[in-house]
Amino acid sequence: MKTRLIVILPIILFIIAYAAAEITFGSVQWWLTTLDRSQLFKRQPDLSIQEGTFTKNQKSTVFHVYDGTRLQPIYGFGGALTQSSAYLFSNLKRTNETLYWKTLRQMFAPSVEASMAVMRVPISACDFNLPDIPYYTYDDVNDDVGFEHFSLKNDMNYIIPILKDIQSLNPRIKIIGSPWSAPVRQKKFFKTTRNTNSNVYIGMDEN
Numbered sequence: 001m002k003t004r005l006i007v008i009l010p011i012i013l014f015i016i017a018y019a020a021a022e023i024t025f026g027s028v029q030w031w032l033t034t035l036d037r038s039q040l041f042k043r044q045p046d047l048s049i050q051e052g053t054f055t056k057n058q059k060s061t062v063f064h065v066y067d068g069t070r071l072q073p074i075y076g077f078g079g080a081l082t083q084s085s086a087y088l089f090s091n092l093k094r095t096n097e098t099l100y101w102k103t104l105r106q107m108f109a110p111s112v113e114a115s116m117a118v119m120r121v122p123i124s125a126c127d128f129n130l131p132d133i134p135y136y137t138y139d140d141v142n143d144d145v146g147f148e149h150f151s152l153k154n155d156m157n158y159i160i161p162i163l164k165d166i167q168s169l170n171p172r173i174k175i176i177g178s179p180w181s182a183p184v185r186q187k188k189f190f191k192t193t194r195n196t197n198s199n200v201y202i203g204m205d206e207n
């Protein structure tokens with residue numbers, strides 16, 4: 001059966017989330033954040049799923065749902081916990097711990113609000129790094145081929161503590177480690193921001 005889902009989008013930013021314990025069949029839950037901050041992650045009235053057609057002049061986004069065809073399963077939806085986002089969470093926890101835990105519950109607790117089930121965490125620094133912290137990897141000591149100086153110290157300030165708080169609310173959240181850059185000693189230009197690898201370590205890395 002072919003069903004058309006019509007959603008009007010007069011908004012700047014929208015989030016569609018699924019909460020198994022609350023949502024009823026035939027409706028969509030969604031949260032809104034606007035650039036003018038008039039609405040901050042505020043749940044909006046549920047939208048109903050409709051069958052029908054629309055004209056080219058209508059400002060609508062149409063999702064075609066083929067409920068008779070099963071493809072790959074979806075584990076869930078989520079976001080990325082970068083150093084900058086973890087820093088903002090840390091500041092919120094320091095200034096208003098009650099609001100901090102309320103926000104985390106709304107985002108990550110199972111069957112509550114957004115119910116995010118997946119979290120991408122960059123391995124070492126990424127492009128959402130704090131400006132006062134240089135780009136880093138987990139071992140920036142030259143010629144340390146045995147990784148004896150491997151360290152998570154730069155992630156211990158913000159990312160790991162926030163990640164542990166998220167896991168305390170949702171122990172089953174799936175964490176995806178996203179590699180960003182090899183150690184600079186393994187790169188031709190000795191910079192994390194250049195992506196040409198040095199041939200010196202290719203044979204050693206393969207072993």
